[in-house]
Amino acid sequence: MNGTERAQVRMLPDRRRLHLQDGPIDLIVEAAGTPGAVAAAYRAAAARFRFVLDELCAELAELRAPSAPALRSFHGPVARRMEAAVAPHAGDVFITPMAAVAGAVADEILAAMRGAASEDLARISVNNGGDIALWLVPGEATTVGLVSRPDRAALFARARLRAEDGIGGIATSGAPGRSFSLGVADAVTTLASCAAEADAAATIVANAVDLPGDPRIERRPARSLQPDSDLGDRLVTRGVAPLDTDSIAVALERGLAAARRLIARGAIAAAALHLQGVTRVASRDGRLMAPEAPQAGIILREPLDA
């Protein structure tokens, strides 16, 4: 069975957003523009989507292997996006292309939509489980609320993005959730020029928010949990006991240092770090992202109700 038969495509009950699902990939796609352009963009998204998982799985073993600064060549366009997003970091930290898989898939679908209908569209967002590829027509602006847990609609920060900011990707990584983290952050959200780069950076910063050797943190070898994890026998965080204020500050400061390095290098525009109720923000421009008192807003990571 291939993706053409397996992939599920449906409009969400709001009849506005498109839901694409195949294996572990769940995308919530939203385009705004003329009805014809939105329909064309959704068709293009669905048409491209059904090949994505099969392409990735064809090169899965290589994609799970650590990257080096020199780019490897991959066949699949998504795989190439992944490798390009992580390779710049491979000289500093352990990283595999899988750190950017969610963002790269979102970028690929967004690119297909723009190719089909960018003339009459005002904005596109492709949300892959919280890693979002975003495109705004010049002059458009949007506000994105960040939440640390998809099941709790409490914002810890807010990003205000204009088209001219050049932010094409928003990604979140943390110890809770689907993929493993080496760190203790509840959530690290980054803004970058594409979702794959944001995804890789969020992983790196979330890994850096850490208290090495602290007994309050439960860690297990990744492979003991997921036999085919790309993290091998590296220790991944399974639980974090309540921490004191000083420890939280120390852990967040480690993450902030990593975030600032990435900002200085131009890899990301901003990062918001959240750990046990404390939020710190690093940004190339203070207007982009700000911590937020909990209130209503757009929820970044939403539960699926398709």
Next chain:
Amino acid sequence: MSHGQAESEADDKVRCDACPVTCYIRPGMAGACDRYANREGKLVRVDPHVLLERTVERGGAVVPFSRSAAEWSGAVLPEDSVFVTAIGAGTTYPDYKPAPFIVSSEVAGVDIVTVVTEGIFSYCGVKVKVDTDRYLGPEQATVRAEGEAVGHVTTGEYGSQMLSLGGVHHLTGGSKKEGRVTCEALLQLSNGAPVELAVDGGVTIAVEAGAAPIINGVREERMRVGCGSATIGMFAKQWLGHVDEVIVVDDHITGVLSEHQAGKVLDIPPTGVKMKGRRSTPGRYFQVAEPGTGWGGTNVSDPLSILGPFNPQEARPGLTMLMVSTTGEHFGFYRLDEALRPVETELPEALRLSVERIQENCEPALCTVLFMGGAGGSLRAGVTENPVRLTRSVKDALTRVTCGGAPAYVWPGGGITFMVDVTRLPANSFGYVPTPALVAPIEFTMRLSDYAALGGHMDHVRPLSALTDGAARHVRQIDGNPWPVEPRQQRRKA
């Protein structure tokens, strides 16, 4: 245990084959998708899918159902008030595998099993009933969406026009675009959304399940109470003494009171009226005009155009005549002048009431959409190792077929070809795959003993209670639907 021929490892790892990632999953852990997990060495599906709940009357009060899924998680519900629908259940097509969910529960002391799957139907379509006498287009005319052929006008029914849309020839037998547009139109209609259609040589019509049709931009209000002849019969007595002649204009059978059997019974004298068209029996005329969107489904805007000159042997100056359409939407009152020409004049009160009575007896015009599909061999193989036995079990009424918990009508004859009113399913129950084909939920419910007898996948049966602890979307049973697992009279063959 569910879907997936998971390979068990020595240490209880399982390899999931639901998608090409083929995760190795350790006990207690989920795969990369969070949809499949390893529970005690077995691969289980854990993602939300729709469970139906029925309202339970307690002391006359209805238990509220507006609770969120989160509040329900972990809740132990009485087994006989939850029904597992196939909506969101996933499918195993085209691989041979047991259906994603085979669930047992006890209902009224009887062990019941429900086999749940989402079927992928390339042999499927919708039948649309449009309550109108208006002419939509010639029978067999092509019906188009976005310019693509998606179906045709089929045999009209009483007071309604019928469209047959979709089917394998439009889905996969034509151009790629034709298939895509057909699939989209079917999906929209099945999920209760409006679709704009154009009939070759006919009208444009907006169709939406449960809503009035909009024909050439005009919303249809009512369907006729009966044909013109039937209307004469129904209201003849009410007209007696108030008017000399009544003509009910209808594209099918136009009725003439003075000539009609009902008029004869009431001793209504001849009026000398002369009808165009073809006389069928006394007082009943076919083809008084062409079909159209005017009076009574004809193309008539001036009703006098269907009359010839009055016969001077029988007609007299001052004779009165009511002309009315079968829905009462159009009407006119006339008096013959000295030259025996009808001249329109104000409708008397008593006749106004009779016209209103006709209107009142015309039901609201609706579009109704029935999804129709056939369960193929591989879908049936997900239920039993011997697919034909499922067919027989359905025919013998041992197995009940529902579609998202809604009652389905199963056609007699071979196979399992069913129809369901799409408004009886929870919102957005239908999906599609890019083949293109529609994805529709289908559930087979039967006694556990009957399931065993037809060669069911008994080792895949799991109790309902094992399901309610996963994330699921609970929706309220739709009013008026029978409860899918209610015991009922069986039609077992002798």
